[in-house]
Amino acid sequence: MTIRRRDFLRAAGAAAVTAGLPRLARGTDTASIYDLERFGNARILHITDTHAQLNPVYFREPSVNIGIGEMAGRPPHLVGRAFLERFGIRPDSADAYAFTCFEFEKSAARFGRLGGFAHLKTLIDRLRNDVGELHSLLLDGGDLWQGTGLANTMQGRDMVEVANLLGIEAMTGHWEFTYGEQALRDNLERFKGEFLAQNVFLTEEAAFNDARAFDKATGRVFKPSTIRELGGYRVAIIGQAFPYVPIAHPRRFTPDWTFGIREEELQKLVDGLRGKDKVDAVILLSHNGMDVDLKLASRVTGIDVILGGHTHDAVPQPVAVKNASGTTLVSNAGSNGKFLAVLDLQLAKGKVSDIRYHLLPVYSELLKPDPAMAELIGKVRAPHVTDWSEKIATPDRLLYRRGNFSGPMDELICAALRHELDAEIALSPGFRWGVTALAGQPFTLEDVLAETAISYPETYVQEMPGAQIRDVLEDICDNLFNADPYHQQGGDMVRTGGLNYTCTPTAAIGSRISALTLDNGKPIEADRRYKVAGWASVNAQQGAPVWDVVAKYLRSGRMAENKSSGVTLRGVEDNPGIAGQG
């Protein structure tokens, strides 16, 4: 692919956004996009939710990301033009393409793919060299080990090697837990950095049975925090794993561990770090999701910055949240390796006196891949590349997943489930990972795996009464739109195939879902039983892995039907979390 230097030059716009005002222009050559003005005495680099995407990807940001209640119309719940206006990004710029869904297909052809660990490595090394040794730290917010066929097959071992070469010094986790305790511990043996999680504890039974823990007294399974010296000052990093692992995923992967947000334990930890350990700054490396972090920042005191992930929100500027003892900045650094967050700190005795934050898009066209990382990626991929690179389809449309309710990628998966498993209705989980495929480009088994590779991929077919189907939709919808962020889990709505419904996100649980119909227009009857196919169940299932089902469907030359998403939204007509186009 040719480097579209001219496009980038023309597009170099306003997105070098700092915690202050957006900069109006960038330098005159492409390299300068990554020339950051020197600031402060410590630099923390943050990546999150890369989902093991070793090579650069296309990833379309959502056109539907609705905020409810206090979150309505506030970052991260802005999409398309509303997002561009809020952050002062020019619509025709490369940054508009990186941060939003605006004119995605047109821009994808202009600006190419983002991310890739060899490109990230080049950028990270450069930004670390800029500030010198002992002045920088590289953190990963989790969801590093899952998201590709390779990572799933190797249970994340590939990503540990990559993380070590990249120089990740501390991380926390979410999908990392879905390989089970043994695989997780084996990987952590090899990981050169620290795995931090203040909110994972032994269950009472496990503690009674003397299960392994970092600290038997508190029952903490992992080290909760680490203190690093940066620029002569002491910076504490606290890890916050995804709080709802045993709820969002099968309990069997983590039977001995109990999670949760654990505000009170977190507050004690922060107070101890400030009081006893006399640290100068406290950073929370969080996999809570942005809405949860915003609430947490208003209630827990003493945290300077929350470096957030999980909800895959690429937010150019952190949000300042006031609490009883000061202000906490809350960020979220996007997904799939598209972005590198740069937090420059001016540290002083016992405090952070000033901050600059940049969320840099990782334009693969502008960065030379690091040779050592490129070689490692080639090496870990080699055993599977041949098997997985066979073209099995050529999509006739843009296939993307991200969005609150539906996307063409999941419409395709639902169509495959219904057809191959002979079901009236298909349900597919509302994951936020899974990259975007362009129309007319070869689609391979590796691409299918990038949408489906999890440790519980088994499909199922079961009969469900209409009333139960509605209850399931209500339950999942509440995980997305509960007015209390602490009751949200951070995924999107379950995708439905063969089933249409109306959703009122602002209503209460039990009243959001209405007008359920089959594709033929017949209303869903509460007592009638319907044949439902799905995958990624929290209960153990026996069916073929979903990637086999989808691949078989595609190999037979089929695609998704051309139809609307089947979801009608009500009560959110003016919500800037819905884009009119793109």
Place this chain on the structure above:
Amino acid sequence: MSSTTGLLATRRLILQGAASVALIGLGNLPFGAARAAANDKYPEEAFKQKSEADAIKALYGKTAEPSDKIKLDAPEIAENGGVVPISVTTTLEKVTSISFFVAENPNALAASYKIPDGTVPSVANRLKMAKTTNVVAIVEADGKLFSATKEVKVTVGGCGG
């Protein structure tokens, strides 16, 4: 009465309240509970009530006022609705009982503990919850009733981002 029968009485009290008890932070529970259980009749009527208000009325015959001196510890979202760990500690003085209500369970009163003199007022137990609802802890102290409330979500799970 021996402490063994006292324990049995306590166990019956708890089981009938659809809760299992984790013996944590209860201080000298066996002997204290033995005395208390021996002195009080099993509150059959209170356990039969459907609503939380009726159950509180049947158990105590009065209403409670919210208090920030009660710390009710419960998860935001239950990892397993069958066994939701819920605990109460309080800085209130002269505590004589601590009770747990699950508003939308078939019968709201889940468990009631007598707190004898000199016992640390701290109870940890696991409640079975049918659905998302408020958990209410009532502390009886110096003849007055105080409450703390927290909503606990019960979900079918799945679909984490």
